[in-house]
Amino acid sequence: MNTITLRKLLPEVFADERDSHANGNVWLTELTFRRGQRYMLHAESGAGKSSLCAFIYGLRTDYSGELIFDSTPVSTLSPANWSEIRTRHLAFVPQNLSLFPEMTVIENIMLKNRMTDCRTDGEITQMLQTAGIADKRNTPAALLSLGQQQRVAIIRALCQPMDFLILDEPVSHLDEANNLIMAQMIDSALRQNGAGLIATSVGNPLLITPITPLTL
Amino acid sequence: MNGLVWKLLRKNISGAQVATYFIALLCGVAMVMLALQFRHDASQWLNPEANTPREFITVSKIVDRSGFNDNSFSVEEIDHLRREAWTDSVAPYISGDFSVMLSMNLGGQISTSMFLEAVPDFFLDTIPDGWSCSPDTRTVPLIIPRDYLTLYNYGFASSRSLPRLSESTLSRLPIRLTLSGNGRSREYDARIVGFSSRINSVIAPEEFVIMANRVYGQPGDNRPTRLIIRTYADSDRINRYLSENHLERSGEGTDTSVLSNAVKLLTTILIAIGSAIILLSVIIQILCLYLLVEKNRRTTDRLILLGYSPASLRRYYLLFILLSNLLTLMTASLLTPAVATLWRSMIPSAQFTPTPYIAGALIIIVLTLPVFPMLRSSIK
Numbered sequence: 001m002n003t004i005t006l007r008k009l010l011p012e013v014f015a016d017e018r019d020s021h022a023n024g025n026v027w028l029t030e031l032t033f034r035r036g037q038r039y040m041l042h043a044e045s046g047a048g049k050s051s052l053c054a055f056i057y058g059l060r061t062d063y064s065g066e067l068i069f070d071s072t073p074v075s076t077l078s079p080a081n082w083s084e085i086r087t088r089h090l091a092f093v094p095q096n097l098s099l100f101p102e103m104t105v106i107e108n109i110m111l112k113n114r115m116t117d118c119r120t121d122g123e124i125t126q127m128l129q130t131a132g133i134a135d136k137r138n139t140p141a142a143l144l145s146l147g148q149q150q151r152v153a154i155i156r157a158l159c160q161p162m163d164f165l166i167l168d169e170p171v172s173h174l175d176e177a178n179n180l181i182m183a184q185m186i187d188s189a190l191r192q193n194g195a196g197l198i199a200t201s202v203g204n205p206l207l208i209t210p211i212t213p214l215t216l
Numbered sequence: 217m218n219g220l221v222w223k224l225l226r227k228n229i230s231g232a233q234v235a236t237y238f239i240a241l242l243c244g245v246a247m248v249m250l251a252l253q254f255r256h257d258a259s260q261w262l263n264p265e266a267n268t269p270r271e272f273i274t275v276s277k278i279v280d281r282s283g284f285n286d287n288s289f290s291v292e293e294i295d296h297l298r299r300e301a302w303t304d305s306v307a308p309y310i311s312g313d314f315s316v317m318l319s320m321n322l323g324g325q326i327s328t329s330m331f332l333e334a335v336p337d338f339f340l341d342t343i344p345d346g347w348s349c350s351p352d353t354r355t356v357p358l359i360i361p362r363d364y365l366t367l368y369n370y371g372f373a374s375s376r377s378l379p380r381l382s383e384s385t386l387s388r389l390p391i392r393l394t395l396s397g398n399g400r401s402r403e404y405d406a407r408i409v410g411f412s413s414r415i416n417s418v419i420a421p422e423e424f425v426i427m428a429n430r431v432y433g434q435p436g437d438n439r440p441t442r443l444i445i446r447t448y449a450d451s452d453r454i455n456r457y458l459s460e461n462h463l464e465r466s467g468e469g470t471d472t473s474v475l476s477n478a479v480k481l482l483t484t485i486l487i488a489i490g491s492a493i494i495l496l497s498v499i500i501q502i503l504c505l506y507l508l509v510e511k512n513r514r515t516t517d518r519l520i521l522l523g524y525s526p527a528s529l530r531r532y533y534l535l536f537i538l539l540s541n542l543l544t545l546m547t548a549s550l551l552t553p554a555v556a557t558l559w560r561s562m563i564p565s566a567q568f569t570p571t572p573y574i575a576g577a578l579i580i581i582v583l584t585l586p587v588f589p590m591l592r593s594s595i596k
């Protein structure tokens with residue numbers, strides 16, 4: 001997957017206020033995200049950042065306009081296609097992280113890695129050490145702080161091949177030092193895969209460069 | 217299969233629900249399998265060697281109220297009987313068409329009118345020593361029904377304070393037969409050489425009766441009134457034929473049709489009850505599965521978000537149901553022969569039949585089928 005194109009896309013919830021959403025770079029325009037490029041979506045709460053991530057990842061379809069992967073409208077994709085896309089082409093960290101609270105850190109990560117067979121045990125251990133949560137390896141996710149959970153969710157997302165990485169406010173609960181550590185880890189994975197990045201921020205952006213800012 | 221996924225999906229499985237479903241299904245399947253096994257074993261007991269002729273019956277026409285209807289069988293009627301699938305061999309009783317006077321000395325001279333009949337030796341239950349006769353014979357061997365001796369010993373002799381007679385005693389008694397007819401008369405010595413449980417008549421060798429008919433009988437058409445038949449064990453068909461043709465039977469053949477029908481009715485009721493239990497257990501299965509899928513909804517959604525396909529997640533539930541049902545089938549398959557030993561000791565001829573096991577497997581397959589659309593509509 002080399003491009004993700006938004007053609008006059010607008011969440012249905014904004015249908016009655018089209019004018020107020022026509023001034024940004026994303027809604028009601030033609031916007032193409034390209035593989036290898038990095039994009040940072042800045043907006044205040046309620047502007048539709050998480051909605052856009054969910055649209056691209058195929059979790060929601062409550063929008064008007066068109067969403068196209070390369071030349072394929074996403075409306076034509078089957079559940080099996082989506083499974084393949086989420087395993088091989090799109091990696092995603094949702095705002096709510098979607099960890100399994102009763103499972104340990106390593107179990108949460110292995111749920112992804114066993115499916116993709118992307119990382120070795122050694123690589124995963126190294127990523128946990130880099131993120132500063134190696135000692136939490138066997139701790140249930142429910143017992144972690146939000147910042148630690150965000151780091152687990154990011155590592156899990158990086159355990160797959162990808163064309164694009166979608167991060168919905170991924171470091172909102174991290175301090176600057178940990179933000180930089182995770183940004184380096186993400187940068188390394190993006191370079192390794194030649195992947196693009198679509199990240200959102202509401203005030204504490206991922207400290208990764210270079211990146212193209214967009215407003216909603 | 218990913219053990220971590222199963223760990224997530226199984227956390228909401230209720231042991232009590234699974235046990236209820238397992239026990240209900242096991243009861244239903246085992247009941248159906250046992251009913252089929254019992255029906256098979258009982259049919260072997262009631263109709264052993266159904267393909268081998270084994271029973272001998274005597275048939276005659278039903279005597280009507282007047283008592284003067286023609287009770288004889290025509291050649292066509294005998295041929296018709298021979299063509300029936302349930303008959304193996306058919307032969308007429310050869311009636312002695314002459315007068316017979318029997319006299320014997322039991323402390324005092326007794327004499328009585330009687331009759332003689334003959335059947336081919338093939339139809340005799342025993343061919344005793346001395347059962348032969350030549351044209352110039354002076355001593356006629358006789359076979360009498362064993363029931364006659366019983367009647368005498370326990371009916372007549374007891375009431376008259378007469379000595380009871382054993383078979384060997386009776387065999388030694390000197391008997392004289394006077395055959396007369398056609399203007400001729402002659403005395404013969406006779407001896408009882410055997411007793412029959414099969415043929416309810418006084419039997420002399422076939423050659424002797426034929427010869428005596430020629431000498432003392434009236435010339436003309438001497439049509440038989442009784443037929444002896446070796447049959448295949450098929451009580452239903454035999455009874456139907458006899459009823460349709462106004463015939464009645466006697467002889468050693470056992471009328472098993474009533475018992476056979478009772479067994480069929482009983483096993484059909486058991487199969488119906490078992491099927492109802494299976495139907496209920498299928499409903500329990502679907503409800504339990506639906507509940508489990510709903511409890512796991514959040515987990516399932518998160519796994520799909522991670523990239524697991526709905527089809528791959530459905531396989532976990534399907535495997536769980538298949539294994540559970542397979543365990544039920546295996547348990548029922550072990551129970552069936554174990555419980556069947558209760559009655560099989562009484563039916564040593566009972567042989568293995570795959571029918572209950574095929575039926576059990578089919579039931580398991582059929583009741584697993586609704587799981588596919590249910591899962592397809594719930595996990596997508």
